[in-house]
Amino acid sequence: MRAFLASSIGVACAAAALVLPPLSGDARADDASLPGSTQSLPLVPLTAERAPGVPQQGLLRRDVRPFSLVGVVWDDPDDELHGTVQVRTRATSTGKWSGWQAVETHNHAHAADLGTPERESASVRGSTAPLWVGDSDGVEVRVRSEAPRAGGSVAPLPRGLRIELVDPGDDPPPGTGTPAPGPENPSTGTGTGTTPTTGTGTGSGADTNQDQTSGAALTPEEAASSAVNADLAVIGALEIPELTKEETEASLDYGAETDTEVVAKPYIGPRPRIVTRKGWGADEKLRERDFVYTKSVQAAFLHHSATGNNYSCAEAPSVLRSIYRYHVVSSGWRDIGYNFAVDKCGNIYEGRAGGVAKPVMGAHTLGFNSNSMGIAVLGTYSSSTPPAASVTAVARLTAWKLGLHGKDPRGKATLTSGGGNLYPKGTKVKLNVISGHRDGFSTDCPGDRLYGKLGTARASSAKYQGR
Structure with a gap:
């Protein structure tokens, strides 16, 4: 059920202003016939100019296929990401880059219970919360470990960090009975609902x-x-x-x-x-x-x-x-x-x-x-x-x-x-x-x-x- 078509190539560090060519074979993409898609890009070490010695990974600005939601995942679901994740994205409609946005890192609290088949599946990864950024075609990301406290050691970043760029695909076709939800058509209303049928079904x-x-x-x-x-x-x-x-x-x-x-x-x-x-x-x-x-x-x-x-x-x-x-x-x-x-x-x-x-x-x-x-x-x-x-x-x-x-x-x-x-x-x-x-x-x-x-x-x- 989960198709992971994975391939990877090395990603070279470059000057911050550099925009890389459009994404090609360095990302996993789902079957294009399915609605929506996922691009999965491996993060690479970056120079931590502000805090030398503090681990930092990410990607510099680059062009990608359209997406609307981002998140960061890593190999071991039991690892915690002790640090910060920030992303900036380029809006498809305007071509303008956003400012840096923080991604919530403590997503491991949302997960299947320990010892259950879902939790123990080999496909399960650690992950941040996802962030909705709207229709975008460019991305930059940086993940920084927490700076050490006095006398403490630096927490390493989890292994296998990747940024996930999710395209939700199209809404259900018009004419199937569902107008776009909104203030004029809330689910708690009793009048103009989105169901063209009545009754509870049999x-x-x-x-x-x-x-x-x-x-x-x-x-x-x-x-x-x-x-x-x-x-x-x-x-x-x-x-x-x-x-x-x-x-x-x-x-x-x-x-x-x-x-x-x-x-x-x-x-x-x-x-x-x-x-x-x-x-x-x-x-x-x-x-x-x-x-x-x-x-x-x-x-x-x-x-x-x-x-x-x-x-x-x-x-x-x-x-x-x-x-x-x-x-x-x-x-x-x-x-x-x-x-x-x-x-x-x-x-x-x-x-x-x-x-x-x-x-x-x-x-x-x-x-x-x-x-x-x-x-x-x-x-x-x-x-x-x-x-x-x-x-x-x-x-x-x-x-x-x-x-x-x-x-x-x-x-x-x-x-x-x-x-x-x-x-x-x-x-x-x-x-x-x-x-x-x-x-x-x-x-x-x-x-x-x-x-x-x-x-x-x-x-x-x-x-x-x-x-």
């Missing part, structure tokens, strides 16, 4: 390999990915429609009498609108074929994608396709790490394949991927305040998904650590049902500003559940 929806929104034949991979949501949307539909509270209650037969008791009304929020993987253009051939599930969903971990805030809501599907490709092709994961994503306009997206209503195991919070789900708000919220629409979408999503498993968003959940830098493997930890990534792993994620909104999300989620 078993018969899984018996056809045709996209009901366009009549196009689905590939086997697309059909399998859609089929796991067949109880929620017609196969091939690009968005799972939102149910009203009344529809939700009717579908669950609240208060129905049985031979022995009256079924109590569970606290489950209305199902929000969710853009499916087909809706945001996921290439199902990239991921591993099978799905992996845990027993239940006892907690939700909130993340920020750390990809920056320089994207429009119309670009959110491209950002998602880029993250997906970076997680699978560049980092070696089985699929995108997050179970769901939310953009700045409050649109909700299906993440890792396996069914939005099912307890799909993700790779979002190292040590606590079992019996949990991961929600990534697209953007960086260390110093930027997350939009209210994003926080509302998180509340609506958790009210529904946690409600399916009987969880109060204001309550606590006990999870068993799979091993991490806060809790040793096997430790039983009581966490908030809606937690931030940093609650399970020592990291800045989901950023101070987003973390500060967790109380609001918990209270709103509980209200959507009718508590």
Whole structure:
């Protein structure tokens, strides 16, 4: 599933102003017939003029094929990059170079649990967070080790450093039923949604390999990915429609009498609108074929994608396709790490394949991927305040998904650590049902500003559940 066509040549150091010829055979590129592509360029030693003796690697300015997202990877996923990563890129539209932008280096906290097949795969690499830079055709990168403290030694850089340049490919063809997401068409709305069909779908929806929104034949991979949501949307539909509270209650037969008791009304929020993987253009051939599930969903971990805030809501599907490709092709994961994503306009997206209503195991919070789900708000919220629409979408999503498993968003959940830098493997930890990534792993994620909104999300989620 993961095609790595690798070749490499030596890259000579040159003057900083030199622009190299267009990229040729020194990068790995995916099959050009697939939507999107990845260029993988090895980094080379650079002279550390500002801090002699401090290891530094990178690439000087060079022309490359178009890309929109960057990240740095290395050979051993257990190695940590103790240093800084900075990139500058040239916009395709203007030909102008950006200033230096920092890339978040502590991405190892987003990963499959230790000892799992996904983590132990030979293809898994260490990686930084990805950074969205928009349509670009030039790149420069520098990676510097941390300067030593008094009397200390310099931390070496990880082996096999490479920069990954990701082209997300094109959006799904127009006319298939999905207008570009945006403020006028948020996922939390009830009017002009992006699904041309209605209802929750039936078993018969899984018996056809045709996209009901366009009549196009689905590939086997697309059909399998859609089929796991067949109880929620017609196969091939690009968005799972939102149910009203009344529809939700009717579908669950609240208060129905049985031979022995009256079924109590569970606290489950209305199902929000969710853009499916087909809706945001996921290439199902990239991921591993099978799905992996845990027993239940006892907690939700909130993340920020750390990809920056320089994207429009119309670009959110491209950002998602880029993250997906970076997680699978560049980092070696089985699929995108997050179970769901939310953009700045409050649109909700299906993440890792396996069914939005099912307890799909993700790779979002190292040590606590079992019996949990991961929600990534697209953007960086260390110093930027997350939009209210994003926080509302998180509340609506958790009210529904946690409600399916009987969880109060204001309550606590006990999870068993799979091993991490806060809790040793096997430790039983009581966490908030809606937690931030940093609650399970020592990291800045989901950023101070987003973390500060967790109380609001918990209270709103509980209200959507009718508590």
